Structures are given as C-alpha cells and as structure tokens.
Amino acid sequence: MTSLTNADQQARAMEDVLANDIDTRRSRRPASKTPRKRKASAFSDRKVDHAYYWMAVPAAVIFAVFLYVPFIQGVLYSFTNSQGYGDYDWIGFKNYMALFHDGRVGHAYLFTFLIAIAITVLINVIALFLSVALNGKIAWKNGFRAIYFIPYTLAVLVIGYVFKYIFMQPLPALGKALGIGWLSESLLTSERHAWIPIVFLAVWQGVAYSVLIYLAGLQTVDTQVYEAAAIDGVNAWQKFWKITFPLIGPFFTINLVLTMKNALGTFDQVVALTDGGPNSKTETVTYLIWKGGLTGGEYAYQTANAVLFFIVLAIIAFIQLKFFSSKEKV
Amino acid sequence: MTTATTTIASASSTRPSADAAHMKFRKDRRINWWLTAVVAVFSLTILVPLYFTVVTALKTPAEAGSFSLPSSWQWGNFAAASAKVDYPRAALNSAIITVLAVSLTLVTNTFVAYAIARNMDKRFFRFLYYFFIAAMFVPFPVVMLPLAKQMGSWHLDNQAGLIILYVILGLGTNLFIATGFIRSIPVSLEEAARIDGAGTWRIFWKIIFPLMGPINATIAIMTALWAWNDFLLPLIILTDQSNQTIPLAQYVFSSQFATNYPQAFASYLMAMAPVLVVYVFAQKWVVGGVMRGAVK
Secondary structure, three states: OHHHHHHHHHHHHHHHHOOOOOOOOOOOOOOOOOOOOOOOOOOOOOOOOHHHHHHHHHHHHHHHHHHHHHHHHHHHHOOEOOOOOOOOOEOOOHHHHHHHOOHHHHHHHHHHHHHHHHHHHHHHHHHHHHHHHHHOOOOOHHHHHHHHHHHHHOOHHHHHHHHHHHHHOHHHHHHHHHOOHHHHOOHHHOOOOOHHHHHHHHHHHHHHHHHHHHHHHHHOOOHHHHHHHHHOOOOHHHHHHHHHHHHOHHHHHHHHHHHHHHHHOOOHHHHHHOOOOOOOOOOOHHHHHHHHHHHOOOHHHHHHHHHHHHHHHHHHHHHHHHHHHHHHHO | OHHHHHHHHHHHHHOHHHHHHHHHHHHHOOOOHHHHHHHHHHHHHHHHHHHHHHHHHOOOOOOOOOOOOOOOOOOHHHHHHHHHHOHHHHHHHHHHHHHHHHHHHHHHHHHHHHHHHHOOOOHHHHHHHHHHHHHHHOOHHHHHHHHHHHHHHOOOOOHHHHHHHHHHHOHHHHHHHHHHHHHOOOHHHHHHHHHOOOOHHHHHHHHHHHHOHHHHHHHHHHHHHHHHHOOHHHHHHOOOHHHOOHHHHHHHOHHHHOOOHHHHHHHHHHHHHHHHHHHHHHHHHHHHHHHHHHHO
C-alpha cells in the first residue's frame, strides 16, 4: 500500500515538474479557463485511479532504462576514447573533429543520402502506380494483392542472399549474351554500379508496405467522385493527377516520411549484398557504426558518429515536418 | 409482393436518366484486361526470384545458375544445408523468441495504451504519451552501440534480452496504433462495470482487452513479422552461437557453403518457408491486419 501511494506521489511530482506549454487543444475534456491561484493548468483536475499509474509508470521506467539511458550513455561515450572495454579518458570534442576530417565517414553519409533519395522516389512512384492498378478493374484482384505483399513477409537478409547470387551469376551471363558492357560483369564488384543492387533490393522489399498504405488511402476515396468525373469526360491521366492524387495526399506524406526513414537506416541490404565493398564504396552510416563500433575497435568514435547521425536525422525530420505542414495549409 | 415490385418499377421509371448513367457504369465495371496483363507481368519481379530460389535449391552445383527446372531433383540438399546451419536449433530459437515477444507485447503494451488513452486529459499521461512516441523517432543506430554493451553487462545478451527488447522497442508504434482505437470504445461500457464494483484492471481484462481484438491482431502480426525476420538486433545482442535465430544463422554460416549454391539456396528456402507457408494460409488476415495498422 505504501509503495502504491509512493508511485502516486511520484507521478504527481512529475506532473508538477512538467511545463505548462504542452499542447492541450486536442484534450478529450475541454479545459476550464478559470485562472487558479498557484498554477494555471489547462488539464482536468479529475482524480485518476491508481491502477492507471500502475499500468503506465513501470512501463515508462523500463522504457527509459532500455532506450533513453543508452542514448545518454552514448552521448557521454562520444566524448571519450573508449574502445568498448577497459579504461578510457575524456577527450572532449576530438571524436567529432575527427569525424569531419574522415573521408570514409563523409562518403558513408553521402552514399546513405543518395540511395535514400533513390529508394524513396522509386518506392513511391512504383507503389502509387501499383496501388492504383490493384485498386482498378483487374481480374484476380485479391490474388495479385497477396503476391505483391509477399516481399514484406521475407527477411531482407535472406532474400538479399538470393539476389546476391542472381546479381553474381545469371545476370552477368545475361549481360554477356545481350552484349551489354556494364551488365557483363557483376554489378556487386563494380565501384560505380554496386549501389544499384542495394537500391533494387530495398525497393523490391519496400514497395509492398507502401502499396498497402496507398491502397488503404484509395479505399477512403468516394467512388461517386469518379462517377461525376466520368460524366464530365475526364481521361485516366487527369483522373489520377486531378482527383486521386490530391485525395490521397496525406497517405503520400506518411509514405514519404516512412520510406525515407527506413531508407536512411539501410543496413541488412548492405550486409547481404556487398559487405560495404568494393573498397568501402557502399557503406551506409548504420553499417559503418556497426562495423567500426562493434568489430573495429572504434567504439567511442562510432558513438560520436551515431550522435552526429541523430542530429542530422532530426534536422531532416524537422524539414520534412515544416515542408509538409506548410503544404497542407494550401 | 406485388406492391413492392410496382414501387420499384415506378421508382426506376421516374428516373430514367439516373438509370442510364447506372447502365453506363455497369459497362465500365468490365474487367480491364490490359491493366490485368500489366499487373501480372509486374508480379513476375516477385515470383521469378522465388521460383529461382526453389529450382536452384533442388539442383546439383554444376546445374545452378539457370532458370530451368532441375534435371534430377536433389532433395538431399535440404538435409545437408540443415546440418550446416544447425537449422532445427535456429528455427526453435526463432519460434521461441517470436512467440514470447508477441505474447508479452500483447499482454503488456495494450494496458499501457489503455491507461494513456483513457487519461489523455491529464498532463502526466499526455507527457507519457509523447515520452513513448518520441522514441519512435530516435533511429536505432543511435542507441545501438551503448545498448549492445549494456545488454551484455546485464547478462541479457541472449533470447530473454532479445524478447525484452522487442516488447520495449515496439511500444511506441503499438501505442500509436492502439490509443486511437481504445478511445473509440465508449466509456459508458466501463462506467457500467465500475458501478457493479469492478476495478480498473478487471475492467481492462474483461471488457477492453477482448474488444481490442482487431487491433491486437494487427499488433501481433506486425510484431511476429518483425521478430521473425529481424537481423540487426540478434546480430548485436546475441553472443552465444547456440542462441542464433534463423536470419543470424544464415549470416554466420554463409561461408559454409563456399560454391555449393544449391545447398545455400536450400538453406535460404528453409529460412523463408515458415513465413511463406503461414502467409499462404492466412494471407487475407495478414494483409488486412497490416493495412489496419497502416491506416491506424
């Protein structure tokens, strides 16, 4: 019983600590506007059953221990010269300085961004096309939907090994037979072309989920809109760009953000296909953090890289948010 | 009976134009075979690699590399591959991890979502909501290195640790999916039970949890696919070879096959088979479940 009240008190204490500026507009119960003596709260004063705290607070503590604590530890380690074991010293911003002069790190960032853009664009173009087709008047609709969703159910690494072999043997053989120069050698061993299989695998696997989101979006569109358009004699191209696409706009936004986020974390594809090669040309940031941090003795250096990556991704997320919220106002 | 038919007849006769328009759409509903053909051709990009995996797994090393059917079916490849990657053990590990991760996620994440969904008007619970959701936006590579180290120092570099991580790391997404659904359940149901003397926990297990059926299915499917197919977490967390999951075993033993590609493909096929078999039978259910999560 004592511990129960303790939890309640802790909860209340935290409640008081929190700032008042949290957005309350969406709150279920409208707040009373009457100003109070000690603090003006926009939240309700309803008494909350203790059981609710027992449901949520332990989870929050465990969550913090496994996610936020490592995050903070990571930030602290990034200012040391730790190798992941043994003694270490504080070295200030030296890791960060070194990161900016490290060509391998710079290339990993550039490579990650370029393939992320390629993957995001390709997935969304293909998924838009496929979802409209799958939502159209085609035969054996459910069967095709089931087929197009298969890649989502497969482990990227395993199907990646299958594609590795396809890119190594049958495809160059095909290239030779057709007399296409750049295809006659394995794309995976070419410094210039090794990104193609990685993007291909990410797109091959990622389209499924995006198609599903778009299909969900297309089902929200009222068919009467199309009937009206058909009477006005609208062609298929206009129908898509003038009616369908604007109506599923929010789903396009969700898809862009999700596919971009996944693409920026590309890892399994690299491990399966190229192992970062040839000549470290296909290392993504995630791959580099793992490789250098856990197997290359650069523990602290790569945690600094991870912190830098976090800052970069936060900036990208912020830009996306600004961009899409300003667009939605129009 | 006669009156009904006459009303329908008169109703349709009074709106001839609407009827004509309707007829037009009937016509429009004909199957578009061109589009069907395009969709079918595109689906080959998915089916051909799968076909290639199956036929290659059944060939001799000399035959591998072509898309033709094997001249003699090498069923022995599966036994050989299974022995090389210790498939039964890996499959058992994957099964244990997936089943426990899914059950624990369902049992725990749902009541966290319930507590938060029902108290969003309180500042503390609103804070918790953002506290959990914010973690969704922290990319995993950022916490990867310290997390791996910490799990090792707590002796959680095994299946148990992995299960805990799936339950915790999934919380943000599951909360996001479930809170909206819970808030659509009328509070009056709970109030009636409360008057009858039921406590919050009892109300949750007896009333809310059963009502969450569809969203629980979504959470279960997404967690199962994630835990079963995941590679990065097992790679950094599991240190003992006997704990390997299927994808990790494929990675660790990938050099075992050298140039014996049919055996390697037999191994890949065995790695993909469990999900594919489940998917073939529960395809509608899986697609529907994931779609519900996508729309939220």
